[in-house]
Amino acid sequence: MTEQSPQQFLASLQGRADEMVRQSQQLQERLGALTETATEGGVSVTVGSNGALQDLQFDRSSMQRGPSELREVVLRLAAQAQSSVAHQVARTVEPFAGPSAMEFLRTQLPAEPEDGAGRRNDDPDFDEDEPPQTYLR
Structure with a gap:
């Protein structure tokens, strides 16, 4: 192994720091773009990567339900959308986190929804392209 001069060492260190900044920015962009939508019976709920509600839509048929339903x-x-997006976040962070951090993170996550759970819409009249309607005044 050859010895590095102080200038070479600092240049190498700066290169690694620049790469870490680039990866961090890339991760932030990926996480910022993550959303998950769960749909059922004319109701559509969208959450962001932090689990916060971003959108809530109702079609006409959903207004036939009572308030408690x-x-x-x-x-x-x-809950379905939040669980799904949490697992997407974990998969996105995994290449950047160490094994012990990922092991801890996975213990904090809810059970991963089954494929298709929350994405189905059992209402034949539901049209995702139709703008949301509200009957609340």
Whole structure:
């Protein structure tokens, strides 16, 4: 192994620091773009990578539900979307985190939803392209 001059050492250190900054910015961009939408029976709930509600839509048929049923659907869909996006975040962070950090992170996550859970819409009249309607005044 050859010895490095102080200038070479500092240049190498600066190169590694620059790469870490680039990777950090790339990770932030990826995480910022993550969302998850869960849909069921005319109700659509979208959350961001931090689990915060970003969008809530109702079609006409969802307004036929009573308040308590609609509340249950919204809460269930929000939980599904939050769980799914949390696992997306974990998969995105995994290449940058060490094994022990990932092991800890996985213990903090809810169970991963089954494929298709929360993405289905059992309402034949639901049209995702139709703008949301509200009957609340």
